[in-house]
Amino acid sequence: MNSLLELALVLSLVAAACALPGVFLVLRRAAMTSDAIGHVLLFGIVLAYFVTRDLDSPWLLVGATAAGLLAVGLVEALTQSRRLRSDAALGVVFSSLFAAGVLLVSVSVKNVHLDVDAVLLGQPEMATEPRWHLGGMQLAPVVVMAGVLLLNGLLTTLFFKELKLSTFDPELAAVLGFRPVGLHYGLMAVVAITAVAAFDAVGPVLVVGFFVVPAAAAYLLTNRLAMMVLLAMGGGVVGAIGGTVLADTLNTTTAGAVATTLGLLFALTFLVAPERGLIAQWRLRHRQRQNFEELMLTVHLLQHEGMPEEAEESRYSNLAAHLAWPPAQVDAVVRRAERRGLIVRSGEQLQLTAAGRTWAQSVLHRDTTFP
Amino acid sequence: MNWAEVILERLNSSAVREPALATALLGLTAGSIGALAVLRRQSLLGDAVAHAALPGVAVAFLVGARTPLGLIVGGAVAGWLAMRVVTLITSQSRLAFDTALAGVLAVFFGAGLVLFTYIQRNVPGAALTPLERYLYGQAAFLRSDDLALIAAFTTIALSTVVLFWKEFAAVSFDPAFAASIGLPVRRMEGALTTLLVAAVVMGLKAVGVVLMTTLLIAPGVAARQWSNRLGWVVFWAGVFGATAGLGGTWAAHLASFELTRGRSIPTGPTIVLAATGWVAVSLLLGPARGWLWSKRQMKSARSQPHTANPP
Structure with a gap:
């Protein structure tokens, strides 16, 4: 197989695998925990290496996962001691275990694959080389991922209902006997396993981007959990392929390029998402402001309708002073109201149409019922 | 010559004195500013800023600002930009603070790696400080111009904190109250954040991206166990940070001699472990909230005769 194609395939698998637990990390506001777990893996890998003396042993996977869970447990214990807050506990625990890992690597593990650079950055160029073996059988990274x-x-399919309930309503989940704590640690174990499998390809820092960024973008696009999972997986795969191409064009690191592409995809979603995007929000606010202006004009006309001062109050050239609007705004509002059939204009005088009168009255009526 | 003299001689060499002084100053500043950040629940902000500074350093290099100051300014701009993006995302969408933080951290870091690798492979003759040094920190490479920069920053940062002490304290504890007595809360928070960003970027070369987090958080967490007064917490955080910097640099240097026969051990991890040591000691023994202390208090409270209506 073409090596670029294989690289894109591995990274796509990483992205899709990360998106599944990533959705729940984002919804449970535990995104930074994936950062912590990513860093702690190194510590577990090094310890497991000391025991097995074999860098390709599947036991390293077990050790790394155990270290990740240990760190999560330690953070919970520290937080529950109430001597420090959860974010501080997270920061202290993961960076000290990471430091211990780096120190162990630089002191004792010599001239092996586990050199200090690769540890933090991942080596996507190596990601297509066989790494893990199981009983003498070489496992290609594609197979592992x-x-x-x-x-x-x-796991996501099997525990979908439980995950959904414990994510959106942990108290109810506990009352119904769904064991949200067990589920939490299960999710963290999945995060750790996924991160350690992706360790070679993307390293512990960028894997956070694979977990969090596609899920965050998907959250801006939908209110349905299943849809969010699918969108996150799709977005992750698109980012992985786009990033591989970008890296090949620029002759630079693939993992970084994928993270950058994912970031660009998120930025695009953040801007143009229907309903929740910046542009959609801006347009909604703009429309609401225009609507309110037109309403104010009709109410103003209604208030003075049939009064002696009507001729003065509904004169076009007096509106700027009476409504305290700049003349340009008056011009725009009057024209929009005319177009919507709320008012008619004859020379200087403005008059409500039936529709405009009904609208203004309905609003005023609403006001009087809620004094 | 006995072993103590050997150690002293090694630590007193000029190759150790400057880095040790630089990391001590850095620990002092990061510890005291970090204590305020921990109080404001911004512990992990430093982590994000440290990662996000990377592309700024690379861009500064690409546009030709290759002095230590130029690279630091580039990093600070990128770190500050990342914080603005986090604020934008949290204020304009339903995404949580830590989601925005994690996403921005990873994406900026990824962009930084892209730029670094691009420079190394494509810009001819580019002797950019090895990426590794920014990731793990190597205080041994701090030169006298780095030291001067760090000393200047320490002076500015600490005098700002002392000068605006009351205002910072009010803003950190009770922003609503601070606003009600007419303090410019947004601007004070901006100033604190700017100091935080600056401290992080200063520390990149000495302790590295990943471990800068600890130098901000750990001294503050440790100091919190020693006092319930903000002044003392910030003071002890500075002391713990400085001693962690000093001790960590010395330990890395000595260990480079003994354990690896000259192969250098990165200083970042040893400084982090020194700071974590302070956290462990303080959680156990801290007189204000430490484990041992609260156990004794509980015991004495139990031995008190129970009165239904205390006087």
Whole structure:
């Protein structure tokens, strides 16, 4: 297989596998925990290496996952001691375990694959080389990542109802006996396994981007959990392929390019998402402001309708002073109201149409019922 | 010559004195500013800023600002930009603060890696400080111009904190109250954040991206166990930070001699472990909130005779 194609395939599998737990990390406001777990993996990998003396042993996966869970437990314990807050506990625990990992690597693990650079950055160029072996059988990274994706997909499908309930209403989940705590640690274990499988390809920092960014973008696009999962996976795959191409064009690091592409995809979503995007929000506010201006004009005309001062009050050239609007605004509002059929204009005089009168009255009526 | 003399001689060499002084100053500043950040629940902001500074450093290099100051300014601009993006995302969407933080951290860091690798592979003759040094920190490479920069920043940062002490305290504890007595809360918070960004960027070369977080958080967390007064917490955080910087640099240097026969050990991890040591000691023994202390208090409270209506 073409090596660029294989790289894109591995990274797509990483992105899809990360998006599954990533959605729940984002919804549970535990995104930074994935950062912590990513860093702690190193510590577990190094310790497991000391025991097995074999860098390609699957036991490293077990050690790393255990270290990730240990760190999560430690953070919970520290937070529950109420001597420090959860964010401070997270920061202290993960950086000290990471420091211990880096120190162990630089002191004792010599001239092996586990050099200090690769530890933090990942080596996507190596990601297509076989790494793990199981009983003498070499496992290609594509196979490993596909396995992790399958596992995550299976677990998400099996526990979808439980995850959904405990994410959106943990108290109810506890009352109904769904064991949200167990589910939480299960999710963290999945995060750790996924991160350690992706460790070679993307490193512990960028894997956070794979977990969080597509899920965050998907959250801006939908209110349905299942849809959000699918969108996050799709977005992740698009980012992985786009990033691989970008890196190949610029002759630079693939993992970084994928993270950058994911960031660009998020920025685009943040701008143009229907309903929740910046532009949609801005247009909504703009429309509401225009609507309110037209309403104020009709109410003003209604207030003075049939009064002796009507001729003065509904004169076009007096509106700027009476409504305290700049003349340009008066001009724009009057023209919009005319177009909507709320008022008619004959020379200088403005008059409400039936529709405009009904609208203004309905609003005033609403006001009087709620004094 | 006995072993103590050997150690003293090694630590007194000029190759150690400057880095040790630089990391001590850095620990002092980061510790005291970080204590305020911990109080304001912004512990992880430093982590995001540290990662996000990377592309700024690379861009500064690309546009030709290759002095230590130029690279630091580039990093600070990127870090500050990242914080604005986090604020924009949290204020304009339903995404949580830590989601925005994690996403911005990873994306900026990724962009930084892209730029660094691009420079290394494509810009001929580019002797950019090795990426590794920004990631893990290597205080041994701090030169006298770095030291001067750090000393100047320490002076500015600490005098700002002392000068605006009452205002910072009010804003940190009770922003609503601070606003009600007419303090410019947004601007004070902006100033604190700017100091935080500056401290992080200053520390990048000495302790590295990942571990700068600890130098901000750990001294503050440790100091919190020693006092319930903000002044003392910030003071002790400065002391813990400075001693962690000093001790960590020395430890890395000595260990480079003994354990790896000259192969240098990065200073970042040893400084972090020194700071974590302070946290562990303080959580156990801290006189204000430490574990041992509250156990004794509980015991004495239990031995008190129970009165239904205290006088």
